[in-house]
Amino acid sequence: MTVANIYLITSGKGGTGKSSLTALLGRALADRGRSALLIELDSGLRGLDMMLGVSDQVVFDLGDLLTGRCRPTEAITVIPTPEGNLHYIAAAVDPDLRPSAEELSRLLSGFGSYFDYILLDSPAGMGEVPEAAAPLCTAALLVTQAQPVCVRDAAALMARLRRQGLKSQRLIINAFMPRQLRQGFLDLDEVIDLVGAQLIGVVPQDPALAEAMATGQPLGKKAAAYPAITAIAARLEGEYVPLKAVK
Numbered sequence: 001m002t003v004a005n006i007y008l009i010t011s012g013k014g015g016t017g018k019s020s021l022t023a024l025l026g027r028a029l030a031d032r033g034r035s036a037l038l039i040e041l042d043s044g045l046r047g048l049d050m051m052l053g054v055s056d057q058v059v060f061d062l063g064d065l066l067t068g069r070c071r072p073t074e075a076i077t078v079i080p081t082p083e084g085n086l087h088y089i090a091a092a093v094d095p096d097l098r099p100s101a102e103e104l105s106r107l108l109s110g111f112g113s114y115f116d117y118i119l120l121d122s123p124a125g126m127g128e129v130p131e132a133a134a135p136l137c138t139a140a141l142l143v144t145q146a147q148p149v150c151v152r153d154a155a156a157l158m159a160r161l162r163r164q165g166l167k168s169q170r171l172i173i174n175a176f177m178p179r180q181l182r183q184g185f186l187d188l189d190e191v192i193d194l195v196g197a198q199l200i201g202v203v204p205q206d207p208a209l210a211e212a213m214a215t216g217q218p219l220g221k222k223a224a225a226y227p228a229i230t231a232i233a234a235r236l237e238g239e240y241v242p243l244k245a246v247k
C-alpha cells in the first residue's frame, strides 16, 4: 500500500533548479521530522549526490536496482541529518538505463509504504521518464524561472503531463531576481497565468544556495532562500503560509 506523498520535480527547460530544490526540500521535510526518499531519475547525469554531500558514499544506484544487481535497501544512501530520515537513490550511471512505466510503478509502490515523501528529480522536458512518472505522482512541482522561454516550455510540459494522467501540479518560480535585475523577465502574475498552475513558492536567486549545492552542505538559516524553501515544505504539508509580497 502506497502511503507516501510522491512529487515529481520537473521543468520544461533544463537548469531551472530541479535538483537543487529536490535536495533542499528533502532536507526541509527531514528537518520537520518527516522521512523522505529522493530518487534521481536523470540517467547518466548524476548531480544530486554532490548537492547532498554524499558523492563518495554512493555504492549502488537506480540502474543496479533495476537490473537486479542490488537489493532495494542497498540502493539507498542515507544522508547525514540529525534524525537520519533523509534517503537517496542515485541516478543510473548508464544513460540508456531508464526506468519503464512498470518499473517506476513497482518502485514507488514498493518504497511508498516506508516513507512520508518521495521526491522524484526528473530530467528536464518531455520524455518517457516524466511521462511515465506523471500518473503515479500526488502532484508535479514544476520549477521555472521567469524568462519567457522558460515559462513557455513549462506551460507546454504541464499540458503534456496532464494528458499523460498527471493529477495535480504546483508551480515553483526559482532564482527570482530583484526588479532592477529583471529586465526582459516576466512578473510573477504573468508566469502563473501563462503556466496555469497554482503557485507554491517563489525562491530568490541566492548565491548562498548555489554555494550550498556546490559543497553539498545544508542551506544556512540566514540564506535569503531559506525561508522560501521552508515555506514550500510547510505548504506541502498542508500548512497555510502566506506568500510574501515579492518586489
Ligand SMILES: Nc1ncnc2c1ncn2[C@@H]1O[C@H](COP(=O)(O)OP(=O)(O)OP(=O)(O)O)[C@@H](O)[C@H]1O
Binding pocket: 011, 013, 014, 015, 016, 017, 018, 019, 020, 021, 042, 047, 123, 124, 174, 175, 176, 203, 204, 205, 206, 207, 209, 210, 211, 213, 214, 225
Ligand atoms: N535560487 C537559486 N539561486 C542561485 N543559484 C541557483 C538557484 N537555484 C539553482 N541554482 C543553481 O543553478 C544551477 C542549476 O541548478 P540545478 O542543477 O538544480 O538545475 P536542474 O534543473 O536540476 O538542471 P538539469 O535540468 O540540468 O537537471 C546550479 O548551479 C544551482 O546551484
Ligand SMILES: [Mg+2]
Binding pocket: 018, 019, 020, 042, 047, 121
Ligand atoms: Mg538536475
